[in-house]
Amino acid sequence: MSLLQEHGPDAMVVAGGTDLFPNMKRRQFEPRVLVGLRGVRELGGIRGSAREGMTLGALATLTQVSLHPEILTHYPALARAADLVSTPQLRNMGTIGGNVCLDTRCNYYNQSYAWRKAIGFCMKKDGDICLVAPGSPRCVAVSSSDTAPVLWSLGARVRLVGPDGERVIPLPALYRDDGIQYLAKAPEEIVAEIALPPVDGLRATYWKLRRRGSFDFPVLGVAVALRREGEVCREARIVLGAVASQPREAVEAERLLAGERLTPELIDRVAEVAARPSKPLDNTDLVYYYRKRMTRVYVARALRELAGLPVGDWPTAMAGRNHANDEEAR
């Protein structure tokens, strides 16, 4: 903490390093001081249970999250999202805290220094304008975390620790829809842990769209969480990833579900409404109108999965390790 305060904007924290080091090599980040968190024991570990809620230390690796028995059994959407991040090597290094704070991404930003220089730099680093939408007053780089939409849908809270003490905020309050200032926390505050509420009947899933089934950032993520009494939905959350600079909750679509039965007709209507706040731009992999149209498709499939209705063929892009295990179990 004192190092972060002393060096101010020259300092950055590093946990797994899987986001920070590539960005440093491309000179997207240019810290003069790195504060390594790996030695801070208090930030590690996964504790608790589905009955009383769980606490994920920020340094818990994505592998640990994806394989933790309690999470696999009771928060399977989170295990799946963590499992679908990147590659085995990077999941062994990358942390849940890091994935929640993942830098926003853009085709004009995640490039080498020489590339960015040749095109005149963008406002996120070294430039003045947004090269995706030159009239835009703000950066439109894309939130690309797989776990954040799921944690949002599960009602997670985040404990932040800073020089002036600590505070606990709902996970949605950690984000802002701005590609540069995408985290609503002070730079010297760190995410210390993430708290999951008790499961209490909440069932969730996560669907990820990406180009390659082996590994890729999401170009669309759909997290859906439902709490039902019998056949009737009591509570619904639909959170879209990779469609804005922060995860985006499809509030209007959620309202359609309240007090209703999950029929195929309702699912189609909800999916259509859920796709409205999905406004991808032409700054990630795959064309943006396809990503927009797939929002409807993936919301419908996620809801069908939770309703126990057939979802069609599982896309190869969902072939993570957990899913591979499912295949073997069948």
Place this chain on the structure above:
Amino acid sequence: MRELLTPRVNGDDVQVLAPVHKTLLEVLREELGLTGTKHGCELGECGTCTVLLDGEPVLSCLLLPVECQGREILTVEGMAQAGRLHPLQQSFAELGAAQCGYCTPGILLAAKALLEHNPRPSREAIRVALAGNLCRCTGYTKILDAVELAAARQGR
């Protein structure tokens, strides 16, 4: 700024004075002469710099050695024991599961970690475990065959 690093590499306690900003990949290759670990993309995308850290595959291009103090690092040089190839190396050689060979060290180590967790992996489990290792020659089929062969031999 240089720092005294004391990782355990391939079973030996190593002491090396290296600049703190060098990655584990650079220290292994340039300070310790262990050039079996390859430089690829250097951005965490290709997997050819894979080493095992306490038995788990990680990317040495994105690790600082100061964070590996006292931990066990295994590189491809540490796979053969007493002049005998590791079963995976043997099966890769027999089946020709290497074309240019540049991705091979990383794949051998990722496969070794897999077989330690799961001695009889399905084809799909092998694919998933090797998802982070790119082969630009695209010789994946023989690579998967070779891991299966090594697993079958170990199972005997």
